[in-house]
Amino acid sequence: MSFPDNLKYSDSHEWIRVDGDLAYVGITHHAVEQLGDIVFVEATKDVGSEVEQGEAFGEIESTKTASELFAPISGEIVEVQEDLENNLDLFSESPYEGAWIVSIRVQNSEELNSLMSAKDYENFVAQEEH
Numbered sequence: 001m002s003f004p005d006n007l008k009y010s011d012s013h014e015w016i017r018v019d020g021d022l023a024y025v026g027i028t029h030h031a032v033e034q035l036g037d038i039v040f041v042e043a044t045k046d047v048g049s050e051v052e053q054g055e056a057f058g059e060i061e062s063t064k065t066a067s068e069l070f071a072p073i074s075g076e077i078v079e080v081q082e083d084l085e086n087n088l089d090l091f092s093e094s095p096y097e098g099a100w101i102v103s104i105r106v107q108n109s110e111e112l113n114s115l116m117s118a119k120d121y122e123n124f125v126a127q128e129e130h
Contacts, residue, residue, distance in 0.1 A: 001030060001125070002118075002122070003015075003028065004096050005117070007096065007118065008112055008116065008117065009116040009121035010070065010072040010116070011116070011124065013034075014026065014027055014069065015027070015072075016072045017096075017100070018106065021105055021106050022078060022103050022104070022106070023073050023104045024102075025069075025073075025101055025102050026096065026101050027060065027069070027095065027099070028095065029096070030125050032092055035060065035064060035065065036063050037064075038060060038061070039061050039062060039088065040060070040088075041059070041060045041069075041084050041085070041088065041091075041101060042060075043058040043077070043080040043101060044059060045057045045077050046077070047080060048076065048077065049076070049077050050076055051071040051075065051076075051104065052071065053114075055070065056068040056070055057069055057071045058101060058102070069101060071104065073106055073107075073108075073115075074104075074107045074108055074111060075108075076107070077103070077104055078104065078105050079102065080101070081101060081103075
């Protein structure tokens with residue numbers, strides 16, 4: 001399994017794509033595979049809410065389990081992608097493009113340094129599987 005090099009990754013399996021001062025957040029393909037059939041996703045923080053790095057901003061449920069979603073970076077939630085509610089298949093079809101969950105206005109770009117590169121995340125996943 002490969003992970004896009006243009007993204008950063010958290011140890012709770014969220015990815016982040018920075019575009020200017022906005023960061024788009026989703027879950028990794030690895031997380032999608034671990035969850036199985038996703039049946040529900042919800043941002044529990046509203047647009048305009050502030051979120052701290054590592055703070056829960058949403059929930060995701062599958063036929064196997066329910067998990068919280070954690071912000072990989074601090075900032076203001078600018079947008080919640082409503083399309084996911086009606087098209088959960090995006091998580092398996094397009095986990096790194098179409099399946100972003102929220103966008104966050106970046107407050108402190110230094111926080112990106114605490115996230116993993118694609119190679120680091122690949123090694124992290126390999127360690128987890130042992």
